[in-house]
Structure formats: structure tokens, C-alpha cells
Amino acid sequence: MSIATVARKDFEDAVRSKMLWSLAGLLVGLIVLVYGAIWYFEGDLPSGDLAAILALPLQIIIPLAALIVGYMSIVGERRSGSIKILLSLPPTREDVVAGKLLGRSGVVGVAILAAFVVAILLTGLLFGEVPVGGLAGLAAAHLLLGFAFVGIAVGFSAAVASRGRAMAGVVSTYLVFLGFWDVLVGGIYRIVTGSFPASPISPESPIEPWALALKRLNPMEAYSVVASGLIDQQVPTLTLQFPIGVNVFGDAPLEDFVVGEVPFYLSEWFSAVVLLAWIIVPVFLGYLRFRTADLG
Template sequence: MSVPTVARKDFEDAVRSQMLWSMTGLLVGLIVLIYGAVRYFEGSAPADELAAILALPMQVIVPLAALIVGYMAIVGERRSGSIKILLSLPPTREDVVAGKLLGRAGVVATAVLAAFAVALVLGLVLFGEVAVGELFGLAVATLLLGFAFVGIAVGFSAAVASRGRAMAGVVGTYLVFLGFWDVFVGGIYRFATGAFPPGIIPMDGRIEPWALALQRLNPMEAYGVVASGLMDQQVFPLTLQFPIGVNVVGNEPLEDVVIGEVPFYLSEWFSAVVLLAWFVVPVALGYLRFRNADLG
């Protein structure tokens, strides 16, 4: 029972430290601002389009908030020395890492669900209708995105011994996902095939399916795929686009984009698996470092 105990204590600490309330207030305030602006300037909007509007700001706020929530989860305990007291009790190092992951994920989940509950109410109050299916689909995709970045942050927090290194790790990772991932994949494509990936606006060629799979390993890209599938409308990932990158976006069927048959790993459900992998794998790697770390 040590993991649930650590998770519950961590969640309660987040409540006492205002971490939960700050993130919830930020997301709720964002939704109130967006819905209020649409009501004021437009008067009304189709319910499904109103839900889709939330996808972009959620991609901006939720990953950053999740990284802030998670990056001090373990390294903060090491800096204060409380990790020694915690490990002198029944929890093992594995319990601490798993409990911290679940506790911080609980903070993100509570804030995201509260924000979408407010969106549901505001949609009814201000516009008289709500696209429940689209709003629910976006909420699920946003939860998966938040969990992915919590996993990344807690993984760094477990792997390093200082706040500065943890912060550098999460900030650097976020910047890679935001601005350099497609360039990285484009470079691999150039090395493997002798040419840069074709663009599709307009489509000027087909792309190797493995390159598109590499692109979707970026959690921002995976979020776009999952949210688009669950909402039944296009959600564009928040990434910078470069001419040499893999810029496969839009509504083209994959059969018209990739070379050969569409493999299973380009399915929408596999992108959900990618997001869950980002929740688990970085933490597992961080634990391997933390397991034998000298805690002083």
C-alpha cells in the first residue's frame, strides 16, 4: 500500500501548496476568457467549433503546467533532505517514484477535468448548447497529453540531483518537441532516402510510413492525431513547421500520403499508446538512475 500512500500525500501536499489551485485557476480562467470573447465578439458559435477552439490553448498551457507540476516532484525532496525521512519509512525508492508520478498526474487530471466541466457549463449558459462528444474527446486527449508531460517531468526529477538540471531537462525537451522534432525527423529522412520529405500543401509526393511514425512520437503530434480522431475534426499540433521537416497535416487520407499500405502504427489508437508511453518510459528511465543514486 506504499504507492497509494505516497500518491495521496503528494496530492495533498499539492493542494496545500496551492499548486492544484493555481493550475486549475489558470485553465478555468483561460476557458472563461475564450468563451467570453467568443460571446462578446461573435455572439454565437457552433458548439463543435467552440470545442475545437480550446485545442490550441490547451496545447500551450497543459504541457507547460504539467512540467512545472512534475519537475520538482523528487529532486525537491532531495534538496530539502526530506527524501531520507521518507525512505526511512516503509516506502521504497520504487514506491516513491511511482507514488510521486500518480500524485502529480492526479493534480493535472483534477485541473483539466475541472476546466472542461466549466466549459460544459459555460457552453450551456452562454450559447445554449454543448457538443458533449467533441468536448469529451478533447478532454480525454488533453488528459493524455498532460500525463505524457508529467511523466517526462517526473522522469527528469528522479534522474538528476539538482533543481537546475531538472529544469534544464524539461525546458530543453519541451523546446525540442515544439520547434526541432520535425527538423530532426527530416534529417533522418534525408540520410535514409537521399531527399527531404515531400510537402503536402499541395501534396507533391508520398512519404515513407516510418517517417510519419517518427513524427508522431512527438507527444504534441500524437495529441493532434488523438484529438482529431476523438473530435472527428482536424486538430493541428502546436509545432513549428520547417521546409525540411515532416509536415504531414490536413485531412488527406493516409492512403494518399504514405508509400505502400498504411501500417498499424499509424492508427489513431497507436498515438494514444505513444502518449501513455511518454507517461511511463521516462519515469522508468529516471528510476534506474534514482535507484542507485547517492542521496547524501
């Protein structure tokens, strides 16, 4: 019950501080801009392609917005001293961390759903036919993506004692996922196999399946796999690509890109599990630091 109380208070505080409205306004504005550009320049674009196009900017903005929403969730309470008042009431430190995760996830979730309601309305208004299934699947994928980055942000917020460290943690993490994850995976591949993977990976130069699994541990990569499966269209990952990275292009069957049979951990459902893990694991690790932290 204490977890629900903390979550409700955190969500209400976000509404009062206009955090929710700002995030919703950002996502709605982005969708209006994208749809307006598509309608102006393309005009008769098939509505079924809209979901795949919409996925491109949202997969960059939503993680960044979720990190901003979550990184001050607990460390902000510590800086203001209100954490002492909160913990003098029934909620425990565990309740605070779990409640903050739920509250901030609620903020991100409501903003994403509001944006997709606008997307459905604009699709019907500008293009006639509404791909409800595709937009609903894309919304589900973005909810998982947003919640994953909220988990990362809340984990950092629980683990550190200053705003600067929390900000440095989430910014560094975002940059690694966005620009350097493939380099890390390529380096591991070089250490294990003695050579860098071919770039790009192709049926003529397949890769070890474990390397592709490491690539998909990046939540942005996992999101791409989940989103592609839910809307039945290829959703490319907007991350930086390097010649020494694990870069897979094209929509050929996965069997053509990996050595041997495709293991279960390269299936679409396992990428959803990866996103769920990013929601839970960082928060748990942050809690381990927070439960023994000196709040004095």
C-alpha cells in the same frame, strides 16, 4: 500500499501549497478568456466547433503546466533532505517514484477536469447546445497529454540531483517537441532517403510511412491524432514548421499522404499508445538512475 500513501501525501501537499488551485485557476481562466472572445467576436459560432478551437491553446499550456508541476517532485525532496525521512519509512525508492507520478498526475488531472466542467457550463450558458461528446473526448485527449508530460517531468526529477538540471531537462525537452522535432525527423529522412521530404507533404508528394511515425512519436503530435479522432474534427498541432520537416496539411485520407499501404502504427489507437509510453518510459529510466543514486 506504500505507493498509494506516497501518492496521497503528494497530492495533499499540492493542495496545501496551492499548486492545484493555481493550475486549475490558470486553465479555467484560459477557458473563460477563450469562450469570452468567441462569444464577443463570433456570437453564433456552432457549439460543435468549440472543442476544436479550445484544443489550440490548451495543447500548449497543459504540457508546460504539467512539466512545472512534476519537475520538482523528487529532486525537491532531495534538496530539502526530506527524501531520507521518507525512505526511512516503509516506502522504497520504487514506491516514491511511482507515488510521485500518481500524485502529480492527480494534480494535473483534477485541474483539467475542473476546467472542462467550466467549459461545459459556459457552452450551455453562452451558446445553448452543449457538445458533451466532443468536450468529453477533448478532455480525455488532454488528460493523456498532461499525464505524458508529467511522466517526462517526474522522470527527469528522479534522474538528476539538482533543481537546475531538472529544469534544464524539462525546458529543453519542451522546446524540442515544440520547435525542433520536425527538423530532427527531416534530417533522419535526408540521411535515409538522400533527400528532404517535400513541404508540405501532399498526395502528389507522399512520404515514407516510417517518417510520419517518427513525427508522431512527439507527444504533441500524438495528442493531435488522438484528439482529432475523439472529437471527429481536425485538431492541428501548434508546433513550429520548417521547410525540411515532415509537414502534413489538410484532411485528406492518410492513404493519400504515405507511400504504399497505411501500416498499423499510423492508426489513431497507436498514437494513444505513444502517449501512454511517454507516461511510463521516462519514469522508468529516471527510476533506474534514482535507485542507485547517493542521497547523502
